[in-house]
Each structure stands twice: as C-alpha cells, then as structure tokens.
Amino acid sequence: MDLTTGSILRQILRCDLSVSAHKLATIILDGIAWKDGYNGLERGTAAFTLSTLSDIMGVTRQHLTTLLAELAASELRVERWKPNGKFAPWLFRFGCVADESPQHLTSTGGDTSLYRDSNNKTIFSGKIEIAPGSNVHRTTWAALIKAAKAALPCWNVDTQAIWDRFMAFNEARGNTCVPAGFLLGFMRRWQTSVGRPPASPTSVSRPKSETENAEAELVHLTRSAPAANRQFHAADLQRRIGHVAYKDRVRAMVERFGCGEFAATLAVHGEAARRREISP
Numbered sequence: 001m002d003l004t005t006g007s008i009l010r011q012i013l014r015c016d017l018s019v020s021a022h023k024l025a026t027i028i029l030d031g032i033a034w035k036d037g038y039n040g041l042e043r044g045t046a047a048f049t050l051s052t053l054s055d056i057m058g059v060t061r062q063h064l065t066t067l068l069a070e071l072a073a074s075e076l077r078v079e080r081w082k083p084n085g086k087f088a089p090w091l092f093r094f095g096c097v098a099d100e101s102p103q104h105l106t107s108t109g110g111d112t113s114l115y116r117d118s119n120n121k122t123i124f125s126g127k128i129e130i131a132p133g134s135n136v137h138r139t140t141w142a143a144l145i146k147a148a149k150a151a152l153p154c155w156n157v158d159t160q161a162i163w164d165r166f167m168a169f170n171e172a173r174g175n176t177c178v179p180a181g182f183l184l185g186f187m188r189r190w191q192t193s194v195g196r197p198p199a200s201p202t203s204v205s206r207p208k209s210e211t212e213n214a215e216a217e218l219v220h221l222t223r224s225a226p227a228a229n230r231q232f233h234a235a236d237l238q239r240r241i242g243h244v245a246y247k248d249r250v251r252a253m254v255e256r257f258g259c260g261e262f263a264a265t266l267a268v269h270g271e272a273a274r275r276r277e278i279s280p
Contacts, residue, residue: 005029008094008278011076020057021115027056028071028078028092044097047151056182084153091151123220127182130170136163141183154190154260155237162187218257224270225280234267237280 011205012025013171031046041047071078077095082088118147128141136142136159154162166186193218238246246268253264253271275280 003247005032005034008032011094015074016073017070018067020059021067021074024053024057024064025071025076025078027053029094031092032094041091041151044093045090045151048092049089052089068104071217080176084151084155088153088155089151106280127177128180128183129169130176130178132164132167132171134163134167136160141180145183145187146163148184151159152187152190154187156260157190161260162190163233214257217265218259218267221267221270221274222263225266225273225278227266229280230266230269233272233278234265238270240277 008029009026012029014023015022015025017025028046028048031048032108033043033045034040036043050061050064054061057064057067068080069077071081074260075096077094079093080090082090084249136145141163142159145162148160149155149157149159166183169186170182234246241249249268249271250261250264253259253267254261257264260268269278
C-alpha cells in the first residue's frame with residue numbers, strides 16, 4: 001500500500017474497528033510526516049504524547065492504551081516507540097504501509113490526499129546571521145523551531161533558549177553566518193538530562209561539583225512526585241496555593257536549575273510532596 005493520506009484512510013475505513021479506535025487512527029494519520037524533516041520527523045511517522053492523545057480523544061489513559069492495542073492488532077498494525085527519553089513524545093507509524101522510493105513522496109493524481117509536496121515540510125533554508133542576544137520571536141525562525149522541535153530531544157525546551165544556545169554555539173566557533181540547516185541539525189543533537197536543556201552560557205562557568213549537585217537535586221525532586229500523576233498534582237497544588245502562586249513556583253524553579261518548564265513543574269510537585277502540601 002502506498003504511503004498517502006487517501007490510501008491509509010481507505011484502509012482505516014475498511015478495518016473492523018471500534019468507533020473510538022477509528023477516531024484514534026485518523027488522529028494519528030493527521031499527524032503523519034509525508035516527507036523527511038516535517039516537524040523533525042522521519043517520513044511516515046507521527047509524534048504524540050499519550051496525555052495529548054488522551055485529551056483529544058476524551059478518554060482515560062487506560063482506555064487509550066486499550067485502543068492502541070486494538071490498532072496494533074488490527075490490519076493497520078500501528079507501531080509506537082519512544083527514542084528520545086522518558087518524557088519525549090511517542091512516535092507512531094502505520095505498519096501496513098509499504099514505503100516506496102523517495103521520488104514518490106505525494107499522492108498520485110487520482111488520490112484525494114490532503115497533502116502536497118509544496119506545503120508539507122518544515123523547511124530550513126537560507127542563511128542565519130549569528131547575533132547573540134537577539135530575540136528569535138522577531139525573526140522568521142521562531143515558528144519553524146517551534147514546529148520542528150515537537151519530535152526532537154529538545155521538544156520541551158523554550159524556543160528562545162534553543163535560539164540562544166545556537167547563537168552561543170556558533171559565536172564560540174567564530175561563525176558569523178551559517179546555513180539554516182545547521183539549526184535543525186543542532187536541535188537534533190540536543191543533549192538533555194532529566195528533561196533539561198544543555199547548560200546556558202552563564203552556567204558553563206559553574207564549578208563542575210556545583211552543577212552536578214544541582215542536577216542531582218533536580219533529579220531527587222522530580223522523583224518525589226511520580227510524573228504519571230502530574231496532572232493530579234498540579235490540580236491539587238493549585239487548589240491549595242492558587243494558580244498564580246503555582247506559576248510563580250514553576251518560574252522560580254526554572255531560574256533555580258536552568259531547566260525546561262516540564263522538568264521544573266515536576267520539581268515543584270516533588271517539593272510540594274516533600275512539604276506534604278500534596279500527596280505523592
């Protein structure tokens with residue numbers, strides 16, 4: 001079967017699935033990358049967190065797992081795997097599709113696919129001027145970074161933080177202008193630890209022992225409240241201290257450890273659990 005929207009959709013409709021499983025299959029289909037590089041994905045794959053799918057479907061995580069098992073056992077043979085760490089999105093693929101040669105990247109003329117070669121890829125083209133301290137949101141690159149990072153190791157890192165690290169990386173090597181493709185490559189090689197981005201330029205000069213101690217403390221805090229219960233923890237803590245105070249704690253944790261917002265949120269929950277403000 002060809003890798004096109006129309007052919008996969010027809011296969012979904014032919015399968016003997018529950019109504020909810022049909023809906024889940026079309027949601028996954030909607031996120032498929034039709035060319036290498038779309039949102040940083042390989043061709044034929046889609047990226048979702050289970051919590052995102054659960055919210056879109058309006059079902060519990062347990063029911064979602066049952067639906068994914070139904071799709072995996074069906075003729076669609078939906079596969080999923082997680083190559084970028086515990087907190088990164090799952091990658092999905094329709095195993096029933098036999099991928100074809102690179103020149104056939106779009107639907108044939110007789111297919112009713114919604115995707116075409118001209119608009120289905122996150123394109124990093126042109127040149128980037130290296131200007132440390134610049135605001136990425138005043139450039140054309142902010143939207144591309146946000147779209148591409150969804151399935152990359154830096155998926156939970158702030159767009160401005162990615163831009164600042166890229167600027168610092170090239171400034172240190174004496175580069176004043178680089179191909180835009182370097183930015184995507186930089187994002188793909190992003191190194192993370194417990195969901196945190198690489199050290200910022202100001203933290204590079206920290207003594208190694210101080211950095212290691214801070215990282216160990218962050219790990220300890222995030223483990224004090226299981227990530228699987230983070231939505232319940234967030235709701236409980238916000239009921240106790242208020243939404244504004246909750247957001248202030250998250251921001252303070254980001255500044256304290258220089259980590260991403262997701263890791264900071266888990267650390268806030270862990271600290272609250274240790275203070276017995278919420279249950280672990």
